[in-house]
Amino acid sequence: MKYLKYILVLLVLTSCSSEDSNSLINDPNLxxxxxxxxxxxxxxxxxxxxxxxxxxxxxxxxxxxxxxxxxxxxxxxxxxxxxxxxxxxxxxxxxxxxxxxxxxxxxxxxxxxxxxxxxxxxxxxxxxxxxxxxxTKNLTQPSVFSNAIVINQEEALMPVFNWEANSGMNNAIFFQVLSTIDDELISGTYTYETHFQYYKTSNVVLNITDGIPPDLTLGQDYKFTIMDVSEDNWVNEVFISQFTIE
The missing domain is CATH 2.60.40 (Immunoglobulin-like)
Known part of the structure; x- marks a missing residue:
């Protein structure tokens, strides 16, 4: 009789363990x-x-x-x-x-x-x-925000953007967005280099721009945003600068 009790307890524990395991495996939120x-x-x-x-x-x-x-x-x-x-x-x-x-x-x-x-x-x-x-590195390496972008407008309506990465070896790629002041995206590009010229894609490694972007307008204000992205997809630094086409 004592052995029968042990067997029953063992069966119950095994059943519970199996149910818990199945519940975890079939968890719809996983x-x-x-x-x-x-x-x-x-x-x-x-x-x-x-x-x-x-x-x-x-x-x-x-x-x-x-x-x-x-x-x-x-x-x-x-x-x-x-x-x-x-x-x-x-x-x-x-x-x-x-x-x-x-x-x-x-x-x-x-x-x-x-x-x-x-x-x-x-x-x-x-x-x-x-x-x-x-x-995510929100505690050990919070994203840094800066406006340190150098904008060269010697070539009409085709500004050149330059910046310096402070992330060193953490950097993998740069994502650039040129937009209106109201955040309407005009172009979205990725480069390995710390410069980009609108709209020359010779150093662009990935382009998510929809079609051919429009010509920029003289006297119009725009915004340029850069994300310095690490190999594990955390943004080390965000650069944002507003400028006027001259």
Whole structure:
């Protein structure tokens, strides 16, 4: 009789352990569950994160919604001390995205008192597209904001923008946006070099501009924004400068 009790207890414990394991595996909020039996493409979403310029406790995650992309989602790990390439480490964040640069880009904004890994996903053409993992550094390496851009307008209506990266070896690429004062995007480009000329693409390694951008207007005010992005997709520094076409 005593042995029968032991067996029953063992069966109950095994059953509970199995149920807990199945519950975890089938948790609908896990990224691994969302991707199960789906066609996916990793590294397909252009995304990065930075501290907010107005609130150091807010992390903003920017992404480019290609074509007719839909169902934008943000997933996060519980800490930065996990494998960023294991999808079961990521859990859905219940948050809505908002337009950025008048909707040409979009972003998630959330309070964060920890550092973690993030992945942005969306659906496009029957596939789930994923960003590369983003390592937030909002506590150990907050994003720096600066207006230190040198603008040379010797060539009419085609200003040359130069800046210096303070991030050293942390830098991977620079993302530039030329926009109106009202943040309507005119051109969006990526370079490895710390200079860009509107609109010459000889040193552009990725171009997200929609078609051929318009000629700039003499006497018109514009804004130039640069994001210095690290290899793990954290924005080390943001440069923003307003200027007038001369």
């Amino acid at each position: 990224l691994s569950t969302y991707l199960e039996d789906k066609t996916i493409e990793t590294g397909a979403v252009i995304a990065c994160s930075a501290n907010s310029s107005t609130n150091s406790e807010v992390v903003e995650t920017y992404f480019y919604p290609e074509g007719n992309a839909s169902n934008f989602k943000l997933y996060t790990t519980s800490s930065s001390d996990v494998d960023p390439n294991t999808f079961s480490n990521y859990r859905l964040v219940t948050i809505s995205d908002v337009p950025f640069f008048n909707g040409y880009l979009r972003k998630f904004e959330r309070l964060s008192t920890t550092e973690e890994w993030l992945i942005v996903t969306y659906e496009l053409d029957g596939e789930i597209k994923l960003s590369n993992p983003i390592r």
